[in-house]
Amino acid sequence: MAQDSAADTRQQQLNLIKQADLTHHLHPFTDDNALKQHGPLVVTAAKGTRLFVETGIQLLDMVAGLGCVNIGYGREDMAERAAQVVGELSFYHTFQGATNPYTAVLAKKLSEMTPGHLNKSFFTNSGSEANETIVKLARAYWRLKGKPEKIQVVAREYAYHGSTLMTASLNGLPAMHQAYGLPLDGVHHIPSTAWYRNGGDQSPEDFALTCARALEAKVERIGADRIGLLFVEPVQVGAGVVFSSPAYWAELQRIAKAHDILIAVDETVTGFGRMGEWVYHPKLGIEADFVCLAKGMSSGYQPVGAAMVADHVAEVLAEGGVTQHGFTTSGHPVVAGLCLKNIEILAQEYLLDTVRESLGPRFQDRLQSLADHPLVGEVRGEGLAAGIELVADKATRRQYPLDQGVCGQISNAALMQGVVVRPVGNALVLCPPLVVNDAEIEHTVSVLESALDEVHGRLTGGD
Ligand SMILES: Cc1ncc(COP(=O)(O)O)c(C=O)c1O
Structure with missing residues (x-):
């Protein structure tokens, strides 16, 4: 009972925050209609590579905020x-x-x-x-x-x-x-x-x-x-x-x-x-x-x-x-x-050396495994910055029209599985905190694989 009422209170607070935001906050780079439809994403805390959103959902942030949180979030x-x-x-x-x-x-x-x-x-x-x-x-x-x-x-x-x-x-x-x-x-x-x-x-x-x-x-x-x-x-x-x-x-x-x-x-x-x-x-x-x-x-x-x-x-x-x-x-x-x-x-913490000599090459190597996917034209990167360029036809390098939103569909599918990547035009961008670990990289690759499959299935009518 007590637990239920604490959860209710948290939910009420969250609703109040969302309402205040919707009514009063003019957001950067945001589609107002989409915001009204889906509501804001409330991020309440962050630690290392992880974001805590809404009432405790955890996300792996493979974009380091906006490519800025190099040492990771929330350091004492x-x-x-x-x-x-x-x-x-x-x-x-x-x-x-x-x-x-x-x-x-x-x-x-x-x-x-x-x-x-x-x-x-x-x-x-x-x-x-x-x-x-x-x-x-x-x-x-x-x-x-x-x-x-x-x-x-x-x-x-x-x-x-x-x-x-x-x-x-x-x-x-x-x-x-x-x-x-x-x-x-x-x-x-x-x-x-x-x-x-x-x-x-x-x-x-x-x-x-x-x-x-x-x-x-x-x-x-x-x-x-x-x-x-x-x-x-x-x-x-x-x-x-x-x-x-x-x-x-x-x-x-x-x-x-x-x-x-x-x-x-x-x-x-x-x-x-x-x-x-x-x-x-x-x-x-x-x-x-x-x-x-x-x-x-x-x-x-x-x-x-x-x-x-x-x-x-x-x-x-x-x-x-x-x-x-x-x-x-x-x-x-x-x-x-x-x-x-x-x-x-x-x-x-030797983060530059680690990125240059070991973590960066491993990150790039693991992402390259996505290059064979039918939706992926090319995987580019160095250090802890990588772009996954999408393609409709590998032979001609023809891309999907931007208004089809294929990239956004893939990043949304990844988000549904708890991983944040950034859709820009026809490319997915990854630039995680420099403290990302191998297990998190591995997890990201498998989530992206499944997100690519899901959207490819939809595009080819197989789903
Ligand atoms: C290459 C580059 N230059 C400049 C800026 C602008 O920086 P700020 O958003 O801090 O004004 C950005 C932001 O994303 C950037 O990526």
């Missing part, structure tokens, strides 16, 4: 650090030269973790703000260099760089443009190296070079005197974990350098161990003028981002007087304290 040492810094210095700003022990040390730490020419960080609250900051700093740089007209920016199709007006413009995602009358003037796109979808009859190598040379064509059309910045992600994780070959990166950089175009590398998802490195782009031979960090920087324990600036850019910016840019909580001491603890955990 992070909670202790948060409490410690809140007790010491709950807030002070970093405007007009103010700093604090945590933010100063974090800035130094980031410079040690990245290539030698990246030594200054501008702190933000998100990846979007960091990328927005980069665009502004590049504009300031070119003005100081006497070339104020070099304010146009090139990004790639399928790119995701954020949700502000400028960063949404940089995104190569038409749906994010249509709703808001974007892109802003002066933002241009070149093809992504998503060969499986768009490569046609070209070999992957030829297609990649065609994509790189699209930058040259863009420069010819718009003028090198007007393009000042190129934005790239080392891996387009949000597009289904799309890679580009070293030859592509070499060619793209050759063109950018030849036309005096700065390169911004967005490491929001790829940083802090996901690819087995602090930052991934040096491994690809990319030399960055700016680097965007976010997500894994605090493992999602606090909102954070950083725009890192190369020395040669920082030297020019230093001539410009007051930086007319900043956020109230830029370099927040509690956030910086948590980032430092997060970095310490990643290092002390």
Whole structure:
């Protein structure tokens, strides 16, 4: 009896939460009609790789929140650090030269973790703000260099760089443009190296070079005197974990350098161990003028981002007087304290080495076993990021129309079996916490196998 009434109370509380949310919460990236129909998913707790939702259902989160919870959820040492810094210095700003022990040390730490020419960080609250900051700093740089007209920016199709007006413009995602009358003037796109979808009859190598040379064509059309910045992600994780070959990166950089175009590398998802490195782009031979960090920087324990600036850019910016840019909580001491603890955990628990040398290869190897499934075109990945590209016809690489929602059906079928994976377009993305174990990987593979079978059965009328 007592147990029944406790369960009733929990259910009533849950209903109240859902009602409050439905009535008052405007959600990001959410279809309002679907939300009204199905109600919100209430997540009440999380530990390690596990989410606890509604009244105690457990889910295995193979997406690490949104690719950010690198050290896993709910660590006591992070909670202790948060409490410690809140007790010491709950807030002070970093405007007009103010700093604090945590933010100063974090800035130094980031410079040690990245290539030698990246030594200054501008702190933000998100990846979007960091990328927005980069665009502004590049504009300031070119003005100081006497070339104020070099304010146009090139990004790639399928790119995701954020949700502000400028960063949404940089995104190569038409749906994010249509709703808001974007892109802003002066933002241009070149093809992504998503060969499986768009490569046609070209070999992957030829297609990649065609994509790189699209930058040259863009420069010819718009003028090198007007393009000042190129934005790239080392891996387009949000597009289904799309890679580009070293030859592509070499060619793209050759063109950018030849036309005096700065390169911004967005490491929001790829940083802090996901690819087995602090930052991934040096491994690809990319030399960055700016680097965007976010997500894994605090493992999602606090909102954070950083725009890192190369020395040669920082030297020019230093001539410009007051930086007319900043956020109230830029370099927040509690956030910086948590980032430092997060970095310490990643290092002390050898999580980068583990991802690079053993866990990552095992994860990729196990996922490859899905490549033979009739619905799977290709399984791509490195470290703890993987994309499973779906296909309707393997011979022609024809895909299901997006409005058929095949990918969403598979991820829903996996969710029904307690595993969270992310559907993006025609690809399932997996990017689990770096503390995921072999049993969880094995379980995920078998759940995905069964989810793929279930949806394939439906599509072929066998179910
Ligand atoms: C590559 C990349 N850049 C930027 C962002 C934007 O970061 P935020 O959501 O913290 O603004 C994201 C977010 O998913 C991302 O994946």
